[in-house]
Amino acid sequence: MTPPDPDLLSAAQSASAWPFEEAKKLVARIAASGKREVLFETGYGPSGLPHIGTFGEVARTTMVRNAFRVLTEDKIPTRLVAFSDDMDGLRKVPDNVPNKELLAANLNKPLTAVPDPFGTHSSFGAHNNARLRAFLDSFGFEYEFMSATECYRAGRFDATLRLMLERYDDVMGIMLPSLRAERSATYSPFLPLHPKTGHVMQVPIDEVRREAATLVWRDPETGERFETSVLGGGAKLQWKPDWAMRWVALGVDYEMAGKDLIDSVKLSSEIARALGAAPPDGFNYELFLDEKGQKISKSKGNGLTIEDWLTYGTPESLSLFMYNKPREAKRLFFDVIPRQVDDYLTFLEKYPAQDSKLRLGNPVWHIHAGAPPAPELVQGAGERAATISFAMLLNLVAVANTEEPSVLWGFIRRYAPGASPQTHPVLDRLVTHALAYYRDFVRPAKAYRAPSEAERAALAELSEALAPFAGSTDAEALQAAVYEVGRSHFPDTSGKAKSPDGRPGVSQAWFSAIYQVLLGEARGPRFGSFVALYGVAETRALIAKALAGELLAEHQAFVATRAAA
RNA sequence: GAGCGCGUAGCUCAGCUGGUAGAGCAACGGACUUUUAAUCUGUAGGUCCUGGGUUCGAGUCCCAGCGCGCUCACCA
Secondary structure, three states: OOOOOHHHHHHHHOOOOHHHHHHHHHHHHHHHHOOOOEEEEEEEOOOOOOOHHHHHHHHHHHHHHHHHHHHOOOOOOEEEEEEEOOOOEOOOOOOOOOOHHHHHOOOOOEHHHOOOOOOOOOOHHHHHHHHHHHHHHHOOOOOEEEEHHHHHHOOOOHHHHHHHHHOHHHHHHHHHHHOOHHHHOOOOOEEEEOOOOOOEOOOOOOEEEOOOOEEEEEOOOOOOEEEEEOOOOOEEEOHHHHHHHHHHHHOOOEOOEEHHHHHHHHHHHHHHHHOOOOOOEOOEEOOEEOOOOOEOOOOOOOOOOHHHHHHHOOHHHHHHHHHOOOOOOEEOOHHHHHHHHHHHHHHHHHHHHOOHHHHHHOHHHHHOOOOOOOOOOEOOOOOOOEOOOHHHHHHHHHHHOOOOHHHHHHHHHHHOOOOOOOOOHHHHHHHHHHHHHHHHHHHHHOOOOOOOHHHHHHHHHHHHHHHHHOOOOOHHHHHHHHHHHHHHHOEOOOOOOEOOOOOEOEOHHHHHHHHHHHHOOOOOOOHHHHHHHHOHHHHHHHHHHHHOOHHHHHHHHHHHHHHHO
16 A cells, blocks of 8 residues: 555545545445444355456455545555355356365255365365465455354354344344245245255244254154254355345445446345445446446356466456446456456556546556556657557557567557567567457458469569578568569559659569468568568468469468367 | 446546536647557537526535436345
């Protein structure tokens, strides 16, 4: 956290960026309650792997937390709990795991009682918890992990569970009207664990024994009667009462949730109030939509994964996406990535010159917890230092026609002689992303064609003409050679184009042929420069492959493989 | 049925606490490159969905309407 800065502190009081708006609610809440610390919670259901929504929730909650710390001069301690609902029963076998039979044999048990199908952890729940933590750690989030199973077993929830038993009728009174008739007939906020099978039982409760803190129920299959303690992990709660109980037991002050949970938040809040506590502050963020405007869901597998995003864009660009307009539905698809990357770079570049007020409204302040790094500038020839945009890299990589970072760096150095992967590590990461983008979006769109007889002859001659330049990186000389060949095979007939020495020019058709036959593109780079970077020998090999029909065949095979995948 | 959000240039969208409409791409023109990419630069393009209200002043705030989209009502 940045050291106290009076200018920053006063700017924070009037800051209107949404994390500050949220943080101000918390300041008022603390003033009213007199609490000495603030607890933020994010929830996680470990029946699957962490996904992009998990990232968003933690990232956004962290932004509110940072704003709160500035607002209160860091005088009130804050904690962020990542809570895993790992006592939940396994309802169905996920598609994306090995050893499905193993899981199928353990349905309905708490996730922490289901063996790990990956064989690396003590349970499926523990495995997914570990994945969550590794995931959050990889982004450097500051948080405390908490397991529902451990909390229940350790008795951490016991006092609140007893309270809920006492107010059982109030809780039922809140829940029942929200349910349909057939469901409300059998509903219970408590789910006892079966003493013999270990299953999380969703059964009607025959009797609630408040003094003993037990429930009396029957196994619907065997008819056997059980009396189960709700304490120490003998039972867990249904989701909405569970959420409410957790808020009360842990003292959660802030938790945000998706729009799909609006009604749940409402009910859980009522339950929390019935337990005599104030439900946490927070807000409902909008859901992400896929390219067709549908809700992104884990089960459907539509939309983007975190891995997808990080293939083409930086973590910071993903954070920016999460920062922007959390209350509006946004399309989350590949094509939004380049813009987020560039917007981030632009905000970062502006930051140093901004005053405190503007800084607090700058997304990079929130993304980097008040301490954004210096922008990585590049000094172009005769130009002022600036950030190289991702859009420019994407253009460059398309014309460079390469999956090699070194070739792309060659093009970059033409623009900015001083730059290298060593001096510009951030830019080097962007290069990697741009290459991935080329590989997956640009290359598949290429359209090679076979050369005509005339083009074939010209290309063969070009290859010969280049031979004496082996090893040369003289772009001008190479370009002259390209023109020389073109002049004899594809002279300009319009009379418009002229060479510097007044000789006839070269037809556009020559260049078009080069790009379409050799690069599979309608347009391309200045060819002499391309050869200089790509290499004379490599270019001659490229021509040979084109004349042998291999480029066309390879690309068709590439496209076919892709279509099959 | 209930809730949430959106409607601004051809497209995608910015417009923070009300003060003369902005960006990127696309289009068209120019510079540079021997005529292709990049880069630089110029031009054009908008009843800010409609109708009221508050105000000296509304894209922005309030109300109503129209249109579009999403979510929830079994489980989490």
